[in-house]
Amino acid sequence: MYDVVIIGAGPAGLSAAIACREWDLHVLVLDEFPKPGGRLLGQLHQEPSGEWWNGIQETNLLLEKAQKYDTDIRCGVSAYHIEKLEHGYAIHTNQGSFETENLLLATGAAESAVPVPGWTLPGVMSIGAAQVMTNVHRVKVGQKGIVVGVNVLSAAIARELQLAGVELHSMALPASNPATVQHSNPNTVMDGLVRIAHLAPSAFLRFGSKFAKASWVRRLAVKFYPKGGVKMWGMPIHIRKAILSINGNDRVESVTMCRINADGEQIPGTEENITVDFVCIAGGLYPLTELAAVIGCPFRYMEELGGHVPIHSERMETPLKGVYVAGNITGIESAKVARAQGELAGLSIAADKLKAHADLQQHVEDAVKLVATTRADATIQFHPHITDGRHKMEQAFQQTKSS
Amino acid sequence: MDDLIICRCEEVSLADIKRTAHMYQCSAREVKLRTRAGMGYCGGRTCRPAVDAVLEEVTGEKPGNDIPLKVSPPVRPVSLSTLGGSERHE
Secondary structure (H helix, E strand, O other), rough: OOEEEEEEEOHHHHHHHHHHOOOOEEEEEOOOOOOOHHHHHHHHEEOOOOOOOEEHHHHHHHHHHHHOOOOEEOOOOOOEEEEEEEEEEEEEOEEEEEEEEEEEOOOOOOOOOOOOOOOOOOEEEEEEHHHHHHHOOOOOOEEEEEEOOOOOOHHHHHHHHOOOOOOOEEEEEEEOOOOOHHHHHHHHHHHHHOHHHHHHOOHHHHHHHHHHHHHHHHHHHHHOOOOOOOOOOEEEEEEEEEEEEOOOOOOEEEEEEEEEOOOOOOOOOOOOOEOOOOOEEOOOOEEEEHHHHHHOOOEEEEEHHHEEEOOOOOOEOOOOEEEEEEEHHHHOOOOOHHHHHHHHHHHHHHHHOOOOOOOHHHHHHHHHHHHHHHHHOOOOOOOOOOOHHHHHHHHHHHHHHHH | OOOEEEEEOOEEEEEEEEHHHHHHOOOOOHHHHHHOOOOOOOOOOOHHHHHHHHHHHHOOOOOOOOOOOOOOOOOOOHHHHHHHOOOOOO
């Protein structure tokens, strides 16, 4: 019987493991990917301060610390079910079952697909898959590609592909259909673009991002958006052009692009074919919560957090005894926030486990504050009303607890 | 556009989902059970948000607090020998 099993060896899971090991708990970390680090492994970007954020280095720092405390981390292990036991939980995986008193779900996020005609052709991949191939496996995904879907995630990864020498024609929206509603409206997309414009090394865009805080300015910006797109790192970003279809016989050979009006409707007669051999589709991230669902965690749907999220407190406990959550399963935020949440969850678990022997209250409170300041200092906000979402979630937890 | 595939594991098209939603005037969950959209090999991990978006468009049903299609184990593909319990325990 473990004191705690942590599912997910990303920034949240690893930090939690370190915090638990610091208090000498019996810990096991499981991850289905062959390497620890989670999505941190793929990250590489320059912060506005000029410093580089290198996910592989950040992962190594966490792993060194985990190794110092003799942490048991097992990769290539997929958890497919969790059952409640009398005094804990049984986690069933493709490598056997594990019993534990406490459980931390740090399963991260999954990508939303963007179905446009032809999206099932070989050569179409999610932008996150392109990131993993490029930055983790060091495989060049193709000769020339295009990104369908303009958002915080796709802009950051498009930049990483560029840095790796992968040629991208441009970024554009998916054509409007019932499955792409959120991603195909230029006004909605512009609202999101404004939140990343400060990352662009272009004085024009940075200037624009300051006064584009007013919604009427953003509407004007959409209306008069340049036909050639706005360049970010030399690559055109189109929000008044959409990809109608991905074409090819056995694999991607081209895409059909057209101009769209400010409401996202196709302008007839503007279609053009662009030769590409790969396409990255980018529909953003949503919290990956399957395991929380199978053990019966109650959920809240919160757009601010990126979708359905298990109810949890600000110290990362769920209403189920011994079940904790950390990282993107609690809402889509940056790796730094996930890391701080992981440390907090680890301390909460240690505090609850050791409460007869030690008072960790101050450590937990400090960790709660660290999550809040990390969130406030984040360079990229995936959702604009994240802090509101966090407050609503805390209220939901208090309501669940008292009912 | 209607032949656009939404659920690639089960090859369910936009037309299949629209037709079912109109014909049975039913909930998102029922549409999924009738068409198998979101119930394939990946367990809906790839298309779940797209299926939900389509249903919101077609039936006007907004996402509630519960996950639209109940999540059932196994949540990852596993072999029958694994499910049979011949694996080790710790």
